[in-house]
Amino acid sequence: MTRKLIYIIVIALLTILIWIYRSSNFEFSNTVLVLTKNNVIKDTLIQPHNLTCNQSPFIVIIVTSYVGHVELRSAHRRAMPSTYLSKLNIIRVFLLARIPENEKYITQDAIRDESKIFGDILQGSFYENYRNLTYKHLMGLKWASSVCQNASYILKIDDDTVFNIIKTYDFLKGIPMADSNDFLMGYILNNTKPRRIQQNKWYVTWEEYSRNEYPAYLSGWYYIISPKIAAMISAEAIYHPFFWIDDIFVTGLLVESLGLKLKQLPKDYWLEYYELLECCIRDMIKKSIKCDYIVGPNGGRSNLIVEFNEAFANCQKWSNCTTRPKDHDLKKECVMFRDRTIFSDGQAEVHHINL
Template sequence: MNLMKCNLMLGALLSTVFGGLLMLQLASWTAPTHLKPPSPRIFSKKFEWQAQTPHLLDLAYLQSYSFLINHPDKCEGPRAAPFLLMLVMTKPQDVGIRQVIRQTWGNETLVPGVVIHRLFVVGLPQPLFAQELQTLLDEEDREHGDLLQVGFLDTYHNLTLKVLTALEWMAQYCPTAHYVLKVDTDVFLNPSYLVQKILWPNRSRQLDFITGHILSSTNPERRQGHKWYMPPELYSHDKYPDYCAGPGYVMSGSLALRILTVAQRFKAIHVEDVFVGLCLKELGVKPTPAPPNTFLIFGRKYDHCAFHRLVLVHHFQPQELLQIWPDFLTSNGACPSV
């Protein structure tokens, strides 16, 4: 095992251990929803209201959340107008996981001849350990220059706001991106297949385009306490519109901009992928089916040839990525034609 791989595995392990300790601490102490993290450098009175975690029925996309760590020049210079902008949703404490992604599927140079930009989108740390985590985030960004921190608490219920604010960044600082990928950290991603077989860089740009694992006619979860609980007061219909599953979906830059134009017409329901589906329905846009079994949301055991013929596999942990990535990068010439 080479030194780089050892360092990556150590980083992932430390991230997991630190995250576990953080969760144990948080489990024993519940902060009031109005309490803001106590970092004096960025959490001034100006941001106090933004650090709240609103009730499910009060979520709103206000188009006024601040970027506390920002790279406004990311899409300028010789690598302007990226073909693909990767927006990776990640937690503040996932330092090691982000490093694994940088060295595997998040490598911006992985697809020759195609400009890819990557940003890890994070919110504010929880009040406990906020100053320590913020210091780590600042140091990490100074080294890598790829964090985008938004001005509200990083919680699951704020995920819709997190995605919309990341798209707002794209609208402000990278509006000429051809395609935008929203992706979580617990996945295997094959950028080459995504670019060459789904997005086709040598063809005309697809405009009202979004694809992933499409879910149709799903029922809202009405059991209180469930992760995806949907109060009838927030969404009263019996079925959701068609939408692409949250672990990873890709859309045209033009459609991302259109989604922002209608996002304020709805409560920013916390089930982020469903919310995007509501925006698509409002726009009269249906998701485009991807080649069958290329976006897998239920996991799959690694197979060299099979993984070269798909885009994404959910429930893939960083330790697994480190184990399979060197093999995945070897030639697939012996595999059936992709």
């Protein structure tokens, strides 16, 4: 009787230990599952079709998109139709995950229909969740660097990012070929500290991240990477402790682990607030002043990417837009209210504007 009781206790303890081990390694196991080459290419709900990397695309655009953001994906397609991108030797893929149970406004059949029409969706088998963005991000890099390994560049963006593809294209065409193979450039965020307030969207426990400061990393809104570096990062992710904030993990912790260097986008490339983009659009339309900026947030306005690219295209088409005078800086003259910063605490800011 005593021996039987000992066996039961031993089995119970082993069961508990196995459960603890599996729970503590859940993220690691998921990362391995997502990044294994065969799984990325085969173990997905939907694969892109009507896209080919046989001709070595100049740019592969991977767009992180929530499965229910149908309107945002539509705006990207209207702003930059696939036929237009094809002429520039560019392909675009939207990165989605499995529909969560609490999602009431989209069905898997609808996503399949969208895929049949456009052929530009890569849908992972993991569920949509803010803490699963790391899987989606890495899935995109792994797919692009393996299926399109002969591409010159991979452009990673979020679906709520506004950007101009022509200026992006022209910028990358100006990069010396010798520098294009080891390329990792974006908006660098330095000296960012973990948010320890539970109410914050990016709240991180000491168990999740024990350091007082994050390494330098790139904003996930928009960055450019070579397939070689994307493949290195994807491979490194399998062996690195998981972290759920995707841009910090992918372009910060993994880049740090690999000893790679980040490159900063040129000055006047980036606008932090959507109101500034609106001012740029207004000046192109009403004052025929070119907008020299390339990237910014849409501020919840899905159609802003369409308006921005249309205004820029008209400037080119009509050849009537002039360069902005140096004494009329957009950031100083555009009257705006700041909704947020790229990585804010959500605290209010008050600034006096001289009119």
